[in-house]
Amino acid sequence: MASERGVAPATDPHFLAECGSTQASAPDGDVAGLHAGLTQLRAFIAQRDAQLGARLPPERELCDTLGVSRAELRKALAILESEGQLWRHVGKGTFFGERPSEEVDDLAGLAQRANPHEVMRARMLFEPMIASEAAINATAADVDEMTLCLSRSREAQTWRQYETWDNRLHRALARATQNTLLIGMFDTLNAVRRAVVWGRLRATGPVPGTEHHSFAEHDRIVAAVQDRDADGASRGMRQHLQSVSAKLRDIGKG
Known part of the structure; x- marks a missing residue:
């Protein structure tokens, strides 16, 4: 927080x-x-x-x-x-935390059945499209919110605080699509992600280091959104999720 x-x-x-x-x-x-x-x-x-x-x-x-x-x-x-x-x-x-999705009655059961690999694969398919749509539809207020998230994530003093701002940034991208259905789909996937991935593979440590890969990756995504570069935003999100996936595999081996 x-x-x-x-x-x-x-x-x-x-x-x-x-x-x-x-x-x-x-x-x-x-x-x-x-x-x-x-x-x-x-x-x-x-x-x-x-x-x-x-x-x-x-x-x-x-x-x-x-x-x-x-x-x-x-x-x-x-x-x-x-x-x-x-x-x-x-x-x-x-x-x-976030309000559970009212559209998915068996969200807890879905989280129990899914595994981290399935969650990451779903994110790889879905979130680059979200970033692309955000670049097309984002308002100035949306970009301001993303910029705030970038700043506050760098100020985080614990991993939990970092995750809060990281989560808020990804949801800001979803909201920037201006598409209620896509936002609802993101919320469902995100709820499962938090239950499955961070419930089993949680990074430890007092605070993310300045070299943490997500900082520069998030910067590139937001810059592409601000520039209305849909392809760049999609590509940046895909590269970011590939880094996250590799990091989770390393944690799982530890």
């Missing part, structure tokens, strides 16, 4: 966009209160280092723990939910 160090200040346009407000339209106290709530919640999640699917404490307990109001907490929860870091189920609570 994103660390407290990676929280955008209240004057950061990315932060204001997440809040759905601007300094001109929101009182200073409201922005400051929301920033405090978001900062405290991000720090709480980073410290917990919770597993995907784990449930957060009830809102009343979180308010007491974080020292924020119920309104500030709910706004902060909404922002993290929009980022795909949390999801909420009425009557059941708030959970870490």
